[in-house]
Amino acid sequence: MVPAVDLIFVAILGGLWGSFANVCIYRLPKDKGVVSGRSHCPKCKKKIVWYDNIPIISYLILSGKCRKCKREISLHYFTVEYINIMSFLIIYFLFGISMTTILLMILSVSFLIIFLIDLKHFIIPNSLTFSLMILGFIKSFDPNLNSIFPNYINSLIGGFFGYGIIFSIIFFYRQIRKKEGMGLGDAKLLAVIGFWFGWISIPFVIFLSSIFALVFVIPDLIKKIKK
Ligand SMILES: [Zn+2]
Known part of the structure; x- marks a missing residue:
């Protein structure tokens, strides 16, 4: 209790x-x-x-x-x-x-x-994302924290993986569609999550946010199709 x-x-x-x-x-x-x-x-x-x-x-x-x-x-x-x-x-x-x-x-x-x-x-203010990245990385050196947090190697990989995956999506989207799909702010945000929770969290977050995005996009699509 x-x-x-x-x-x-x-x-x-x-x-x-x-x-x-x-x-x-x-x-x-x-x-x-x-x-x-x-x-x-x-x-x-x-x-x-x-x-x-x-x-x-x-x-x-x-x-x-x-x-x-x-x-x-x-x-x-x-x-x-x-x-x-x-x-x-x-x-x-x-x-x-x-x-x-x-x-x-x-x-x-x-x-x-x-x-x-x-x-x-x-x-997305850089002052916030950069401080969070640093804090997320530094805290991974503390072995006494809860096991939801990764060690520093996993944290480092997570940070770069998170940033890299959004960065490459932005890059390819720009090549194919010639316009911006996402901003670098999203890449930095995913880097924060990677630094905090390790690389394993990245596919998980991408999956969740795609579902979240679909929930918002589908009603809009249905309206357009009806018209
Ligand atoms: Zn007033």
């Missing part, structure tokens, strides 16, 4: 990091500092006081509206905090108090940030 106090602590941690993720999603693509500068309402530009800036809770108390201008605060802030709390709790359930848990929490916050920046701006 996991004690309730631990769960509350992990949930608060998840909320705070989710809130930090929101700041990154908003500021990283604009090259604004992530640490400096207080948060303000994007609509009326008024500074947000600390008690209106509590993850999840403030959003519910203010029922999703800015205290000053009463205009709606995007549900996206709430969703990011919520998803992050859930993923922190799941990681904690699976790996308890361990270095593996801390590493996976760092990875999941980062992926949440990357995913949402990519969704909004179609870019």
Whole structure:
């Protein structure tokens, strides 16, 4: 049994990091500092006081509206905090108090940030992918981590394999279709996964993401065929 106090602590941690993720999603693509500068309402530009800036809770108390201008605060802030709390709790359930848990929490916050920046701006910040690659490689020298993580040789192969496979797809796609299918950001992202989980994770991730992509593409195709 996991004690309730631990769960509350992990949930608060998840909320705070989710809130930090929101700041990154908003500021990283604009090259604004992530640490400096207080948060303000994007609509009326008024500074947000600390008690209106509590993850999840403030959003519910203010029922999703800015205290000053009463205009709606995007549900996206709430969703990011919520998803992050859930993923922190799941990681904690699976790996308890361990270095593996801390590493996976760092990875999941980062992926949440990357995913949402990519969704909004179609870019994947190098500052994030490169730091994750380095961290993924360095951590593979620690023999005491959970066996979901590979050793450093496997990690290194995974990183290059992940990058290389997307890079070659981009290359051949460009030769055949004369246009871009994917960006190098995707290659870097797969390199991150390779460095973190070893080469074996690469075909697995490609398989999963193809299914994921198909789920999105098929309804579109059916519409086109009907027309
Ligand atoms: Zn406002």
